[in-house]
Structure formats: C-alpha cells, structure tokens
Amino acid sequence: MTTANKEVNELIKREYEHGFVTDIEVDTFEPGLNEDVITRLSEIKKEPQFMLEWRLKAYRRWLEMEEPDWAHLGYERIDYNDISYYSAPKRKEDMPQSLDEVDPELLRTYERLGIPLHEHAKLAGVAVDAVFDSVSVATTFKEPLAKAGVIFCSISEAVRDYPELVQKYLGTVVPHTDNFFAGLNAAVFSDGTFVYVPKGVRCPMELSTYFRINAANTGQFERTLIIADEGSYVSYLEGCTAPMRDENQLHAAVVELIALDDAEIKYSTVQNWYPGDENGKGGIYNFVTKRAACIGKNSKVSWTQVETGSAITWKYPSCILRGEGSVGEFYSVALTHNYQQADTGTKMIHLGKNTTSTIISKGISAGKSSNVYRGLVKFGPRAEGARNFTECDSLLIGDQCGAHTFPYIESLNKSAIVEHEATTSKVSDEQMFLCRQRGIDMERAVSMIVNGFCKDVFKELPMEFAVEAGKLLEVSLEGSVG
Amino acid sequence: MLSIKNLHASVEGKEILKGINLEIKAGEVHAIMGPNGSGKSTLAQVLAGNDAFEVTSGSVTMHGEDLLEKATEERARDGVFLAFQYPVEIPGVSNLQFMRTSVNAMRHHRGESEMNAAEFMKMAREISKQVDLDPAFLKRGVNEGFSGGEKKRNEIMQALMLQPKLAILDETDSGLDIDALKVVSDGVNALRAEDRAILMVTHYQRLLDHIVPDFVHVLAEGKIVKSGGRELALELEERGYAWLGIKDDETAASSAN
Ligand SMILES: Nc1ncnc2c1ncn2[C@@H]1O[C@H](COP(=O)(O)OP(=O)(O)OP(=O)(O)O)[C@@H](O)[C@H]1O
Ligand SMILES: [Mg+2]
Numbered sequence: 001m002t003t004a005n006k007e008v009n010e011l012i013k014r015e016y017e018h019g020f021v022t023d024i025e026v027d028t029f030e031p032g033l034n035e036d037v038i039t040r041l042s043e044i045k046k047e048p049q050f051m052l053e054w055r056l057k058a059y060r061r062w063l064e065m066e067e068p069d070w071a072h073l074g075y076e077r078i079d080y081n082d083i084s085y086y087s088a089p090k091r092k093e094d095m096p097q098s099l100d101e102v103d104p105e106l107l108r109t110y111e112r113l114g115i116p117l118h119e120h121a122k123l124a125g126v127a128v129d130a131v132f133d134s135v136s137v138a139t140t141f142k143e144p145l146a147k148a149g150v151i152f153c154s155i156s157e158a159v160r161d162y163p164e165l166v167q168k169y170l171g172t173v174v175p176h177t178d179n180f181f182a183g184l185n186a187a188v189f190s191d192g193t194f195v196y197v198p199k200g201v202r203c204p205m206e207l208s209t210y211f212r213i214n215a216a217n218t219g220q221f222e223r224t225l226i227i228a229d230e231g232s233y234v235s236y237l238e239g240c241t242a243p244m245r246d247e248n249q250l251h252a253a254v255v256e257l258i259a260l261d262d263a264e265i266k267y268s269t270v271q272n273w274y275p276g277d278e279n280g281k282g283g284i285y286n287f288v289t290k291r292a293a294c295i296g297k298n299s300k301v302s303w304t305q306v307e308t309g310s311a312i313t314w315k316y317p318s319c320i321l322r323g324e325g326s327v328g329e330f331y332s333v334a335l336t337h338n339y340q341q342a343d344t345g346t347k348m349i350h351l352g353k354n355t356t357s358t359i360i361s362k363g364i365s366a367g368k369s370s371n372v373y374r375g376l377v378k379f380g381p382r383a384e385g386a387r388n389f390t391e392c393d394s395l396l397i398g399d400q401c402g403a404h405t406f407p408y409i410e411s412l413n414k415s416a417i418v419e420h421e422a423t424t425s426k427v428s429d430e431q432m433f434l435c436r437q438r439g440i441d442m443e444r445a446v447s448m449i450v451n452g453f454c455k456d457v458f459k460e461l462p463m464e465f466a467v468e469a470g471k472l473l474e475v476s477l478e479g480s481v482g
Numbered sequence: 483m484l485s486i487k488n489l490h491a492s493v494e495g496k497e498i499l500k501g502i503n504l505e506i507k508a509g510e511v512h513a514i515m516g517p518n519g520s521g522k523s524t525l526a527q528v529l530a531g532n533d534a535f536e537v538t539s540g541s542v543t544m545h546g547e548d549l550l551e552k553a554t555e556e557r558a559r560d561g562v563f564l565a566f567q568y569p570v571e572i573p574g575v576s577n578l579q580f581m582r583t584s585v586n587a588m589r590h591h592r593g594e595s596e597m598n599a600a601e602f603m604k605m606a607r608e609i610s611k612q613v614d615l616d617p618a619f620l621k622r623g624v625n626e627g628f629s630g631g632e633k634k635r636n637e638i639m640q641a642l643m644l645q646p647k648l649a650i651l652d653e654t655d656s657g658l659d660i661d662a663l664k665v666v667s668d669g670v671n672a673l674r675a676e677d678r679a680i681l682m683v684t685h686y687q688r689l690l691d692h693i694v695p696d697f698v699h700v701l702a703e704g705k706i707v708k709s710g711g712r713e714l715a716l717e718l719e720e721r722g723y724a725w726l727g728i729k730d731d732e733t734a735a736s737s738a739n
Contacts, residue, residue, distance in 0.1 A: 429534065430570040434624075436554040437530050437564050438584035438640065439591065448583060452574030452623065 028087040033080050038187055041086050045156050048163055058176035058186030065180045072343050072372040075312055083219045085188045129193045129209040148204050151196040155223050158194035169227055173256035173293045181252040181287040185221045192222035197232040206462055208237040219250040228263035235266040253288045261296030268461050273309035278338045283311025290317035294326035302329035304460045318347035321355035328357040331457040336369035345375040350386040359390040362454050365401035373405040379416035387417040394424045395453045483508045483679050484648055489540035491528045498524045500704035511680045516701035517723055522683045523567050526652045530564040531557050559591040561647025565637035565654045572624035580624045581643055613639045614665045630657040638669040649673055651682040655689040667692030687715040702728040
C-alpha cells in the first residue's frame with residue numbers, strides 16, 4: 001500500500017458529531033406491526049377516516065410485497081416486528097401553540113445540532129420544520145409564510161387542516177404499490193413536512209426540515225409532500241442526524257414533489273444520519289423513495305443531495321418529466337467510508353416533448369466502503385427532442401474501497417439524445433505530497449481535494465448550506481489519513 | 483544553513499543516492515547538474531520529505547535541526563520549498579484557494595493571523611504579474627490544463643508567495659521558451675536574499691547566464707563527483723560529462739544546444 005493510501009485510511013477514523021441522545025420522556029409503541037398498531041397511530045394523529053383507510057390498504061398490500069435485493073448492498077434481513085412504529089416526546093395535551101411551549105430539552109437538542117429554532121437566531125431567513133422521531137415538534141416562520149399564501153406545516157397537520165390537497169396529491173407520485181419501502185411508509189408514516197406554494201408565488205424564504213432520530217429501536221417513516229402550483233418557486237432543504245447506537249435503525253421515507261406549469265422546486269438534502277462505527281457496527285438503514293412529477297409544461301425540479309451518513313443508503317431521487325419542456329436535474333455527492341454502503345442515483349423518465357435532464361454524480365469512497373451509482377434515463381415514445389446529459393465521477397481514497405456505476409438507458413424515441421461521461425480517479429500520493437510540501441496538513445489536503453472534486457455539485461446548493469456541506473465533508477473525512 | 487552528510491536513499495529497494503555531502507550557506511545559490519537518472523530529483527524529493535523514498539543512512543540538518551525526522555509539512559513550514567519537475571494537477575481546487583490555504587498554513591505556524599481574502603488577492607495578482615501569468619490562472623484548478631511553461635511559472639509564483647528559507651528548484655528552467663526563461667530567472671533572482679539559500683537542478687548552462695550560481699555540483703550515479711564555481715558549468719557544456727569519467731548518453735547531446 002502506498003503512503004497516501006495509508007494516510008487516507010487513517011483520516012477516516014472520526015467520531016460522529018451528532019451522536020448524543022436526548023433524555024426526554026416519550027410515548028413509544030411496543031415493537032410490532034399489525035392493523036391495530038396502524039389504527040392506533042392514526043387515532044393518535046386524529047386523522048380523518050380516509051387516511052386510516054389509505055394506510056390499511058397500503059399495509060395489506062405491503063404484506064404481499066418482497067423486500068428488494070437487486071441493490072449492491074449487503075445487510076441482515078430486517079425483522080419488521082422488532083421495530084417500534086411510533087415514538088414521540090410526551091407532551092401536555094395538545095401540540096405546542098408557539099415555540100415558547102416547546103420542551104426546552106428539545107430546543108437545546110436542535111441548538112446543539114446547529115439548528116436553533118428561535119426565529120431570530122442563526123438561521124433567520126430559513127423556515128424550519130423540526131421532526132423528532134415520529135412527530136414534528138416545531139415549525140418556524142409560519143406567519144410570514146402564511147401571509148404569502150404558502151402552507152408550510154407538518155404533514156400530520158396538513159392531513160387534518162388541508163385534507164382536500166392531501167387527498168388530491170398524496171401517493172400520486174409514489175403510490176403505495178411502488179416498492180416495498182414505499183408501501184411500508186404509506187402504512188405507517190409518522191410525520192414529515194407539507195408544503196403548498198400557490199399560483200405565481202415565489203416562496204419568500206428557504207424552507208427546511210430537520211429530521212432527528214432519537215429513540216432506540218424505532219423506525220422513522222417520514223413523508224414529505226411538496227406542491228408547487230403554476231408559476232411558483234420554492235427552495236427546500238432537509239437535514240438529518242441520529243444518535244450513535246450499536247443497533248441499526250430503519251429510516252424509510254417517501255418524498256413526493258409536484259410541479260405544475262412553469263413551477264420550479266429546488267430540493268436539497270444534506271444527509272448525515274449516523275453511519276455506524278469504524279467496524280461497521282450500528283448506523284441507520286436509509287431506504288428512501290424520492291420522486292418528483294413535473295406535470296406542468298416548462299416545470300422544473302432539481303434534486304441536490306450531499307449524502308455522507310447512514311450505514312446503508314438506498315435512494316434514487318427521480319423526476320417524471322411529463323410536461324412539455326419540463327426539466328429535471330440531479331446533483332449528487334455521496335461519500336462513504338469505513339463500512340458504509342451507498343447505492344444511490346436517479347431516474348429521469350422523459351415522457352413529454354423537449355424534456356431535458358442533467359445528472360451530475362460525484363461518488364467518493366474511502367475505507368472499506370462501497371459506493372454505487374445507479375441511474376436510469378428513459379425516453380418514452382412521445383419524448384420528441386428530449387435530451388439527457390449524465391456525468392458520473394468516482395474518487396477513490398485508499399485501495400480497499402469500491403466504486404461502481406450502473407447507468408441504464410432505455411429509449412423508445414429515436415430523436416432523444418443522451419450524452420454520458422464517466423471518470424474514476426484517486427487522491428494520488430503526488431497530490432498529497434504537493435499539498436503537504438506547501439505546508440498543508442493531510443486532513444486539510446484531503447478535504448480540499450475532495451471539495452474540488454465536488455465543486456460542480458456544491459455550487460447547486462443554497463449558499464448557506466454550501467459552506468455547511470463543505471464542512472460536513474471535511475468532518476466526515478477526518479481520520480481518512482494520518 | 484543546510485548540511486547534508488553522507489546521505490543514502492533508496493526507492494523500492496534500489497539505492498539511488500549513494501553518499502551525498504553538501505554544505506549550503508544562507509545567501510548562496512547552488513546549481514546541481516548531472517546526467518538523466520543520476521538522482522537529482524531524488525535528492526530534491528528526499529530533502530522535501532517525500533516518503534516514497536527511504537533514507538537508509540546519513541544526516542541532513544537545517545539551521546542545526548534534524549530535517550529528516552520532520553514530516554513534509556513541518557519542513558515546508560520551516561521554510562523548505564520544492565518547485566516540482568513535474569507539477570501535479572488538482573482538479574476543481576482553484577489555484578487561488580490552494581495558495582491561500584498554503585500561505586495561511588505557514589502564517590498559522592508562525593503564530594500570525596490569517597490573511598483576509600482581499601489582502602491575499604492583491605498579493606496574488608501582483609506576483610502573478612511578476613511571473614507573467616494572467617490573473618485568470620488564479621481561478622483555474624491547480625495546474626489543471628496548464629501548459630508545461632505555465633506550470634513552471636506557477637511554481638515560481640508559489641515560491642515568491644511563500645518566501646521560503648530554502649528553495650529547491652527542480653528543472654524549473656526546462657521546457658521554457660526564451661521569454662519564459664527570462665521571466666523565471668528574474669523570479670529566481672528576486673528570490674535571492676541574504677537569509678535564503680537556493681538549490682537548483684538544471685541541465686542547461688544557459689540558465690546560469692541569468693542566475694549566476696556560487697557553486698556548481700555534478701551529480702552522477704548518486705554521488706557528487708565534482709564541485710566548482712560558475713566556470714564548471716561552462717566546461718561541462720563544452721566537454722560533456724565524459725571527461726569526468728561519467729557514462730553519458732543523451733545529456734551531453736542535449737546540454738550542448
Ligand atoms: N518512484 C520510483 N520508483 C522507481 N525508481 C525510481 C523512482 N523514482 C526515481 N527512480 C529512479 O531513480 C533514479 C534517479 O531518478 P531521478 O529522478 O532522481 O533522476 P534525475 O537525476 O532527476 O534525472 P532527470 O535529469 O531525468 O530528471 C532513476 O533511475 C529513476 O528511474
Ligand atoms: Mg529529475
């Protein structure tokens with residue numbers, strides 16, 4: 001093994017920063033999944049009847065579904081009866097009406113995570129929905145948003161307060177029959193975010209959700225639904241962390257985006273779930289279905305993701321480009337180290353005329369990790385003049401990790417154009433030596449080289465978060481050389 | 483200032499440096515010449531701390547301190563600078579960001595505060611003019627797509643930014659056109675200072691017309707076989723290496739142009 005490789009392998013030994021546990025009284029369901037559990041869940045959430053029926057239908061179907069095994073992932077089968085499907089901080093009677101009523105312990109938790117929930121604090125200008133285990137504990141800036149006509153609330157509230165919108169759109173992009181994890185989510189989804197931006201409105205601030213898993217043996221099944229009505233624009237960011245625990249925990253989310261005519265949704269993710277320790281023990285299993293429907297003509301959705309956490313990531317944010325001239329984008333940085341496994345990518349389904357999509361994927365593997373890009377670009381028979389550009393780059397740190405790319409292309413239209421580029425490179429000994437010769441220590445050097453590699457994706461992130469993402473990468477790489 | 487004693491070094495089990503002795507005082511310029519493969523770059527890399535090379539015996543001290551026990555970055559912060567014979571590319575990392583990180587690492591080491599972006603930009607622009615590199619190069623990736631000559635000028639630029647104590651220049655004059663050679667030698671002359679030593683590896687005596695060295699050494703098969711003053715380079719140009727009893731194939735031909 002060459003020197004830089006040895007160094008880089010060392011760099012990756014690093015403590016996870018967000019690994020603390022919040023000590024708070026909770027209501028938690030006994031582990032196990034059956035119709036009673038789902039009914040109780042629906043009752044606690046005071047859901048209308050249609051929602052319970054929707055859940056039960058999904059559950060019955062899910063029982064017949066098989067867990068997928070086509071991904072390039074290895075893990076012990078999950079026993080779905082070993083998981084608790086609901087855990088929430090105990091609260092006095094009702095939802096807190098204002099931030100002052102939120103348990104101070106929770107406020108401190110988010111403070112520690114760098115997400116202060118006070119509206120005057122650091123993230124002023126960014127509205128936050130804070131989801132703690134199975135419930136949303138606070139949503140900030142509701143009033144100014146309401147003034148603009150933007151609905152930004154937890155999905156549980158939306159089910160109660162805006163049932164027509166929910167009923168009209170929920171499950172239309174990711175039906176419960178879509179896949180095993182989406183089916184499970186439909187049956188037991190706990191909380192998540194709901195956004196509706198009305199016609200012609202440019203959402204006046206960044207919206208974000210911060211997901212925190214705290215309880216042990218609990219799954220998190222959040223569900224997010226964002227609807228951008230004609231000519232509207234919204235930029236949304238999600239962040240995620242979890243305590244360090246030896247057991248694996250399941251996170252199976254569903255995100256649905258709907259863009260009508262001329263609407264644009266920018267969806268950014270900084271995923272930093274606990275990745276497990278350096279021997280591969282613990283960590284979050286992240287099985288997520290994210291999909292956008294560009295229904296309207298000239299609508300646009302861009303997914304930007306920075307994935308550094310989770311023991312296993314199984315995630316393919318996708319776009320169905322139905323509207324004529326609609327645009328889908330996917331910018332991704334996925335970093336794996338130690339024993340992390342990521343199988344991630346996107347699907348761009350071109351159905352409408354003159355639809356275009358861009359895919360830029362940067363995979364970074366270190367340690368003994370495995371990093372897979374899996375992408376599908378599909379052109380339907382009516383996708384005249386559609387085009388896709390794909391660039392997949394892999395960067396290897398050390399020589400015990402793996403990177404694979406599986407690009408699939410299916411075209412039923414002769415006029416469609418696909419361009420594909422792929423590269424694999426290494427952080428070389430020579431690059432490391434050059435940096436060190438200029439007085440730059442190894443950790444800085446690796447993070448600088450990796451950041452350079454990710455530049456094209458970082459520039460797609462909202463300003464405030466591009467810096468954060470760079471730092472997160474730096475932190476995630478610590479211990480990969482030394 | 484720099485004292486090399488009986489230095490032996492090998493790479494992948496093969497001995498390349500076979501007992502180098504060299505004393506360099508502050509303010510001096512030393513030129514090292516010698517046939518291809520004689521170990522000139524190896525010496526430069528070993529001094530800078532590239533651990534692809536193993537020092538098997540001997541010692542190197544700088545300002546009385548053991549240089550060999552220090553890590554590459556510590557040596558750099560103590561003022562050792564190497565201009566690479568083959569500068570490597572770092573895609574996506576801008577030259578500016580790279581140099582700023584470097585300059586600040588050095589400042590941090592000296593207990594100085596970081597240079598802010600505006601100050602740094604001003605300095606970088608001035609020095610890029612000095613080496614005749616368009617400031618647009620500052621925004622490009624480190625050496626990314628630079629021509630051979632641009633890479634060399636970029637190395638000199640970094641030396642000027644960092645103001646090292648010991649500047650080791652490995653064939654910084656190779657592959658330069660006449661104008662660039664002038665720019666680079668002006669840069670090196672600008673580096674000459676009372677408290678700074680320069681060790682430059684070159685094949686061409688013509689460089690020494692621009693940068694007049696205090697000493698010239700001939701390295702052959704891992705040993706310094708002859709040392710002299712400026713006139714030694716002229717003699718080498720006329721007579722090649724053969725009169726020193728060195729097996730010499732291409733070098734005599736190439737240095738005779
Ligand atoms: N990493 C390496 N692995 C194997 N051999 C090496 C390595 N680096 C250098 N060598 C060998 O060491 C010897 C000396 O190389 P070095 O680069 O020091 O020569 P040089 O004097 O700088 O030559 P030139 O004038 O061509 O630049 C050569 O035979 C070279 O092949
Ligand atoms: Mg050489």
